[in-house]
Amino acid sequence: MTPDIQAPRGTQDILPDEQPWWDYVRDTAERLCGKFRYAQIDTPMFEDVALFKRTVGDTTDIVQKEMYVFKDRGDQELALRPEGTAPVCRAYIEHGMHNQPQPVRLFYITPIFRYDRPQAGRFRQHHQFGIEAIGDASASADAETIEILWRLYEELGLTGLTLNLNSIGDADCRPRYLEALRDYYADKLDRVCRDCQARVERNPLRLLDCKNAECQDVIAGAPAFTDYLCDACGDHFSQVSGYVEALGIPHVVNPRLVRGLDYYTRTVYEVQPEEEGGQSTVGGGGRYDHLIEQLGGRPTPGVGFATGIERIILNMKRQDVPLPSASQLDVFVVCASAAARVFAFKLASDLRRGGISALVGDSTRSLKAQMRHASSLDAAYAAIIGDRELESASVTLKRLADGSQETVPIGDVAAHVQA
RNA sequence: GUGGGCGUAGUGUAGUUGGUUAACACGUCAGGUUGUGGCCCUGAAGAUCGCGGGUUCAAAUCCCGUCGCUCACCCCA
Incomplete structure (x- = not known):
């Protein structure tokens, strides 16, 4: 029977029968974090909207059309947390964590809100497990986060995953690449979709992950970022690859991998399951070397990832991953x-x-x-x-x-x- | 935001050329005598057929709207 009032669109009740899956994933994540000495942090469910506009980016989908924004009774403009990294960085600054031994290693498991059109594996309220290593610019930090993400899936028993790796450069080389990309697209505008025509000016990086069939030929011939990286970024990228290689984590360099948040610099990565479907990504992350200073902190590098718990469980079920046996009434x-x-x-x-x-x-x-x-x-x-x-x-x-x-x-x- | 499919008891389904008390399975509860489970048997409760409106003598069955689910796009976790 459908009650008069039901759970809001895109939200769901996690019933007792489902809880063992959640416990298992959370426990595994927390245990793993313990081994890597990441400490848990909880930040508020809502924040000043400016936090996200400034970091995630004004032109991103998250800010433009997916944020739950509201004014409280004091006329404060607030937003339900649409992602986890910016709040953690805000807390890092606010609590003077730069005075702690660097990097500061943090993790969170928390609800995330995005006003999306729901479908399988996509909700308006979902949950992310994420980690942030703040204060370490070295490639080993990138690799450390990648390892944690990979080990998590491994311990949970997920198989058939692909780690996609890319670098999107920094303030030094990105402009050069974007220029090359724009030049390349300049005489091909009539051959790409309308979205892409707009992206050339607004957000050229995203041209690369357009899925429109008509755009694929143009994308295929587009210059690859990896050919335009400055020495420092190129060096960093090859070091990250080297670490990942040394850890025995299978991966592919995907020059078309671009993430939907503006704060990323250099390393970006995503993990995708074999089974294609509406939700192709179970987890993703990258480096954000300017995020802290954008928020008014002293320049501090950072790197981290977030992975969707609902999507992890979805894939575990698809792969018939067994759950540890439930406890019995004595x-x-x-x-x-x-x-x-x-x-x-x-x-x-x-x-x-x-x-x-x-x-x-x-x-x-x-x-x-x-x-x-x-x-x-x-x-x-x-x-x-x-x-x-x-x-x-x-x-x-x-x-x-x-x-x-x-x-x-x-x-x-x-x-x-x-x- | 765009397009397609769907919406019947707690769950899974049947029932649609419109026609008396909407069916089945599982689950729930009770009983199968005297203090006892799982199998089996019997019975009961439980659905204003998502919601609202329309067509009709008559609608779960047709039409419109709406909400929700779902798939694809977009984007992401």
Whole structure:
């Protein structure tokens, strides 16, 4: 039945049955972060809009059409967080983290909001696990983030993934490349789509990842950024590749890889599953060497990634990745009368304090009904308390798997269950 | 934002050349005598057929709108 009010478009309830997937992914991510000594950070769900306009970029889709923007009662212009990196950098500055040993390694697991048209693997509220290594300009930092992302998928059991790697240069060489790109497109405008015609001026890098069929020929012949990198960027890129190579992480250099956020410099990367579909990317990231200063901090390099938890789970399900077995209810206490029920309550309480999970049945329901209930909850044991047991301060303990049962003193239940 | 498909009990489905009490499975609850599960049997509850409007003597079945889901585009996680 559809209720009058339902979850807003593009949002979803994550029901109890789904939670094991989420727990598994979160636990794996957190454990991995621990090994690399990344510490968790939580930032507010909403921020000053300016934070995103300034960093993500005014011409990007995220800012232009996907942000949830609103004014609060004090006329503050706020935005629901559309991505995770800028807020973390804001916090880095605000809390003087440059005074800590660099780089500062941070991770987050948090909801992200984008006003997109929903489809499989794409939501208006989704969740990202992301990390940021701030304060390290070296190529090894890039490689470290790539390794974490790759190991995460590996540990979760995802297969068939492709790591795409590219460099989009820096303030030094990017203008030169963009000029070359514009020159190349100058006499081909009649052969590309309308979007691309506009991109030539507004956002030329994005020309490269246009998926329109009519534009593919032109893209194929376009100059590659890797041929235009300045010495420093070229050097950095080959070092990153070298590290990734040394770690044994398979990857391809994809000169057409461009990310949709303006703050990236040099290294950009994305991981894609074999199975094509609306959502081709499970995770992506890159370096952002000017983001901190754009926000008023002292010039500080940074690198990080974000990966979508919904998409990870989607791909795990597609690949039939097994989940660690769920925990089982240890004891269901069946009680035959109101008096027995009080007794049962006390027993369950004692068991739980001893680390055993326990539930008590409804004494107004028949023993048979309670037993059925125990069975459908998949309890390991049913502990039956009736008049006989009350008199002798004992319980009839039945192992549901094989139907065997014995009467044990009330104090021995825990030991029997744990055995 | 653009285009295509879809929308029936908690879940999965049947029912559409419009015609009396909308069907089935699973699930839920109860019962199959005397203190006991899983299988089996019986029964019950549970759907204003997404919502609103229209056509008609009559609509779950036709038309329009709307909301939502879904696929593709766009973009991304």
